[in-house]
Amino acid sequence: MDLSKVFAALADDSRRKVIAELATDPEDQERACGSFDLPVKKATRTHHFRVLREAGLVVQRDHGNGSTLRLLRTDIEESCPGLLQLLVAELSQSSEGKTKS
Numbered sequence: 282m283d284l285s286k287v288f289a290a291l292a293d294d295s296r297r298k299v300i301a302e303l304a305t306d307p308e309d310q311e312r313a314c315g316s317f318d319l320p321v322k323k324a325t326r327t328h329h330f331r332v333l334r335e336a337g338l339v340v341q342r343d344h345g346n347g348s349t350l351r352l353l354r355t356d357i358e359e360s361c362p363g364l365l366q367l368l369v370a371e372l373s374q375s376s377e378g379k380t381k382s
Contacts, residue, residue, distance in 0.1 A: 282337045282360040290336035291368070295319050296329050300338055301372035303352035304365040311342065311349035 291297050299317050306312070319326055330350065333339045338357060339350045357365060 286336040290332045296333055301368040304369050309352050309354050311351045314348045
């Protein structure tokens with residue numbers, strides 16, 4: 282895993298959110314790409330998913346009219362132990378902040 286690609290991919294808030302949401306599922310099940318609540322257009326979402334794939338953080342599988350993402354948890358944990366925990370913590374802090382507003 283190329284750490285410069287990983288960190289460049291995670292520099293974007295939307296991509297960090299996708300990885301954090303995937304990391305909350307301990308079973309690492311596939312999740313529909315359209316299920317992520319990202320405030321961007323479809324072309325931008327596609328770009329974000331490509332960056333995550335190329336960084337080696339997810340696998341994307343296309344089928345029918347849609348596609349799914351699956352987190353490569355083992356690879357991430359081997360290269361960057363504790364990273365997923367940090368991202369999940371960041372996600373929960375931002376969620377808590379929104380509910381308090």
